[in-house]
Amino acid sequence: MIIEHPLLGPRDSQEFTCLGDASLLQRPDAFAGDAADTFFDYQYLRDNPAGTHRELWYHEMGDRSWLVLTRDTRTHEILAVELASDVVTSGGRS
């Protein structure tokens, strides 16, 4: 499997580690009143879609950047690769 790194181009998947659902980037507010419930969801509950899925990948044996991969779970086709830092900053966080 080849992953098209946004900065470095096509790289072998053996250089990467999958870190799971990209929803981990949306960490809830720890000081909100319902923090216990939202952290339970954040920590333990995952969607398991048959189709398009966004997940975090770490370029561990490379430039150590975090990526957000959009992958079709039925075909393993990779539809998009973005830097996680870009995903987070475009969502309004620094």
Added chain:
Amino acid sequence: MASLTAITALGGITACDKTIGGIRIVEIADCCLASLAMRRGKAASFRKAAKKALGTDLPAPGQWTGNDTHGVIWMGPDQFLVEAETGTADLAGGLAASFGGAASITDQSDAWVRFDITGKDVPAMLERLSAADTRLMQGGAAVRTPIHHMLCVLVRRDAYISFTIYGPRASAQSLHHALTATAASL
């Protein structure tokens, strides 16, 4: 103070220099290194200080730039490895003074082992060691990629078949074995 003798990454008094078939593998012991990482929100002052302190532009992703005094390898987004010859007085300290609060700098001289490999069979050797497309690397290209499960940095210095491999210093013997065994198997 006790009289101490410096040893190289491979444990020798002098650097190891081996020629196997069409490949020469040289351990480079006289190289100072420092990591250079931009601090958040300091892009403008970081680039200005880099130009002044290093005398060269910062490399693009997957690239290396260099001049007579410094080499700069792209290691990750806004992260670089700076090379200088031993004898450069306090590389990390000098960079820290030049960059002020725009960068985080750490001395890396004893963290890596450096091997320079030259010879016409180098492309054939590297394609056995690494999944990176080393045959397509042009002069000035630099990639971080695993060799025998060790995270290494491969730098193609120029248009000639001359590569530098940086690997973890604690695994210097293992990396050297990987290189020599592959060179011998060609």
